[in-house]
Amino acid sequence: MTPPIAIILLNESGRETAEKLQALYPEALIHGLAGRTEGADVTFQKTASHLQELFRAGAPIFGICASAILIRCLAPVLRSKSAEPPVIAIGDDGRNIVPLLGGHHGANRLAREIAEKMDAHAAITTASDLNFNIALDAPPEGLALANPQHVKEFVVRLLGGEKVRLDGKSRWLSQSDLPFDEDGTLTLKITTAAGKGNGGLLLYHPKQLSIGVGCERGTEPEEVISLIRETLANMGLSPLAVGAICSVDVKSDEPAVHAAAAYFGLTPRFFTATELERETPRLAMPSDVVYREVGCHGVCEGAALAAAGSEGQLIVPKQKSKRATCAIAEAPFRIDNKNVGKSQGKLSVIGIGPGQDAWRTPEASALIGQATDLVAYGLYLDLLGNSIAGKKRHDFGLGEEEKRVRTALDLAGEGRNVALISSGDIGIYAMATLVFELIDREDNPEWNRLDIQVAPGISALQAAAARAGAPLGHDFCTISLSDLLTPWKVIEKRITAAAEGDFVISFYNPVSLKRRTQLHAAKKILLQHRPTYTPVIIARNLGRETESVSFVPLGNLDPESIDMLTLVMVGSSESRTTQTNSGGRSWVYTPRGYSGKMANDTQKTGTRK
Structure with missing residues (x-):
């Protein structure tokens, strides 16, 4: 899948043009240079390396900057003009549109499109475009x-x-x-x-040929690919004319089917057995055996015909190898692979960090950009701003965690690309665990066939540690003080063990409106095992405008001052504070024993390392 368009914003002077472009292409993400721009969907530090990463990934690039900047930044990664994505330079005021690279891979077309919609000038220089209004080496999709x-x-x-x-x-x-x-x-x-x-x-x-495939579970991909290639060659058909690779939906998680589709530059599409059974009158080789096993009289022929439509013709009946079958149908029109059957459902389980754009990983942003449906607590989606424009939101309230996960699984089971989103890291006291718990517990075949990807996010404990200095420099643990799902006796046992083990402890869910006693109890346990001056970090609303981070000694910690948006991190007996900027800025860190190692090295060699 092609990455979303990257609109490169190097200065706020190009903000209006960037927003106009994003309105024209809602899937596009604004990439802003840190320190020079604000509120971008993606923030980057180094222009050249960021542009090169996007170019290598095949992302179309709209650079709101001088042409020379794009040329100098991308020159080191230019290899073959047959494989380069569109790169377009656009003036800050949006009046001049210059396709620099990938002219015959969409850049010229996009430049004309932008110019027409923004009343600008597209500087097209390709000979065939200028003389004949066509780029012969850039045919349209299909x-x-x-x-x-x-x-x-x-x-x-x-x-x-x-x-x-x-x-x-x-x-x-x-x-x-x-x-x-x-x-x-x-x-x-x-x-x-x-x-x-x-x-x-x-x-x-x-692309008017549809290929239906069937195979035994665990068939080697090469067997399916070879069968298709040989069948095409024997019939004198071009592999470039293949518009769809299809099968029955019970094969939607079959690696060999996905590999065969990828070989032809496609994503596989799937039909239910009921849909394939409707094609029975048109089958050349219907099978009662297949019907008893799958619920339709033909998988490969039925899938090929279903993809080719009611006016399509079966031109190659079922062909067999040892463990696979294929058939070919021809449609009287271009086959739009995206609108044939349904795809394997995808569920991306994504942590977006504490809420700050710069703390959201490129992987998370890319998966959100590819998703059609977003499922989350409404506040988390609001934090994503314009990057989710045009996508379907499924908002849920606090306490509706299981509803969220079930909805995400069911939507993905329909063949959609779904992002289940949580703040922080979605695997730490969040939705990822519930995803796999429900799949394991209910054994739903639609859920079992999903393509699932978990994308980590910066957790609250990492964000708090970064703001405070380096409190996690040695061994640490996390403990949730919420007893909604875990009995207090179990939580108390864990606090005691962590205190005795002298771990730095990050307390999640320290209090709630109704739950006020647990942090008091935790403080009492900790004071039995570490000194009263042990530093405690109180971090609230990390990564947001109302962020606050403060330090207090353990003995002075007031649990009544803590709210449900706060993470409390208690240092070990070795944790300590220091100051910089002539005593103006305090930091907390936990030594790893380097000073002892350096002392030993000095004793052994007589020199400091």
């Missing part, structure tokens, strides 16, 4: 060029005055300004058949 290496020679001959003959149907080609003539010496051919082009023949393959 049409693949078999011999791009011959485009240059073909265009040179066009510019030399030769005429073109169109063999087949294509609105994209016929509506251009190409010099068409039935007796032309150059040919543009549209066909699903395999072939070889040359300097006078450009061969385009419309």
Whole structure:
């Protein structure tokens, strides 16, 4: 999947243009330079390295900056123009749009599109675009060029005055300004058949073939791929004309099916057995055995026909290898893979950190950008700002944790790309555990077939430690003081063990409106095992505008001053405070024993290391 468009904002002077672009492309994310911009969806520190990372990932880049900045930053990673994503330079005022790279991979088209919608000027310099209003090596989605290496020679001959003959149907080609003539010496051919082009023949393959596959559980991917390749070759069909790889939904988590689709640059699509059974009258080789096992009379033929639509034709009946089958149907139109059947459902279980954009990982931002549906406590979605524009929100209140997770699992089971979101790290006192608990407990086949990915976030204890200095420099633990799910006797036992072990302890959920005694009890236990001057960090609303971080000695900790938005971190007996800036700034740290090691090294060698 192509990463979302990255709108690069280096100065606030380009803010209005960036927001206009994001309104035109809601899936795009604004990437802002730290210290120079505010409120970006993604914040970066170093322009060159960030741009290079985006370029390598294949993300289209809209740079609101001088062309030279993009050129100098990306020059070290330029390799092949056949694989580069669109890179467009846009002036701060949005009046000039310059496609720099990937002109025939979408940059020219996007530049024209932006210019038209923003009443700007697109500086297109490609010869075929300027003379014939078309980029012959950049066909639209659903049409693949078999011999791009011959485009240059073909265009040179066009510019030399030769005429073109169109063999087949294509609105994209016929509506251009190409010099068409039935007796032309150059040919543009549209066909699903395999072939070889040359300097006078450009061969385009419309993605009108659908391939249905079936296989035994655990079949090696290479067997399925080889069967498809051999079947296409035997029938003289081009692999570039394949628009869909499909199967029955019980195979939606089968690695071999996914590998076969990926081989053709596609994501696999799936149909229910009921949907495939409707294709029975059109099957060439219906099977009662398959019906008894799966619930339909044919998997590969049925899937191929279902993808090709009611006017599609089965052109290759079921072909077999040792453990796999495939069949091919042809549609009278381009197959839109995204609208065929359904995809394997994806559930991204994401921690977004304490709420500050700069503390959200690129992985989390990318998964949120790819999702169609977002499930979370409403406040967490509000923290994401414009980065979720155009996505479907499923808001839940506090205390509705199981509802949230069930909704996320069910939506993903429908074939959607769902992000289940929590602040902090979603695996620490959050939703990730409940996801796997419900899957394990209920054995729902729709849930069991999901593609699940867990993305970590910066947890409250990490954020608090960073603000305070280095209190987690040695062994530490976390303990939740909420007894809603864990009996107080168990929590008390854990506090005692951590106190005796001299761990730095981060207390999550220290108090609530109704629960006020636990932190008092924890303080009493800790004072039995560590001194009253042990530093305690009180961190509230981390990463947000109302953030506050303060230190008190353990003996002076007042549990009544703590609220439910606060994390309390108690140092070990070794933790201590220090000051910088001429005594103006306090820090807490926990030594790891380096001073003792240095002393021993000095004794042994007579020198300080």
